[in-house]
């Protein structure tokens with residue numbers, strides 16, 4: 001992993017760092033020289049298991065955006081998750097819907113730092129890893145976290161999301 005902590009963070013990540021600090025999180029946002037746009041790229045840049053990457057995925061449920069924090073090791077089974085969550089059908093958000101719901105762009109969507117708190121599910125698979133990494137508002141910024149911390153930060157529910 002290479003990172004340069006002497007450079008100021010991008011504005012989207014400053015927002016995330018502020019939300020983390022306000023919540024009393026001690027993990028620091030770091031900006032990497034390599035892309036962390038996808039879970040595979042993030043895992044390679046960080047030298048961790050792809051399953052330890054917490055992807056922040058936005059779905060539309062009814063008319064409402066919702067957040068699914070999913071392990072990078074599998075795809076979300078939307079039908080099974082909707083039923084477990086007691087919601088109607090979950091549709092993948094469009095890039096524009098992602099931006100409106102989070103203020104962030106695909107590839108850098110963070111679990112926090114959004115204009116409003118979104119109904120959230122945290123993948124049970126994430127609880128298998130002692131340390132996770134999540135995006136921090138841009139496709140090159142990440143922060144270290146845990147499933148427990150993600151649940152606390154988002155007020156989310158712990159549910160299986162994979163197939």
Ligand code: 5CA
Nearest residue numbers: 036037038039042055056093095107108134135
């Ligand atoms: N930075 C990494 C995690 S550290 C990251 O953001 N991973 S991610 O999986 O949450 O973001 C990439 C995801 O964006 C893809 O898995 C995919 O679910 C979503 N995505 C990519 N293109 C589109 C698109 N056109 N519309 C909606 N979602 C998309």
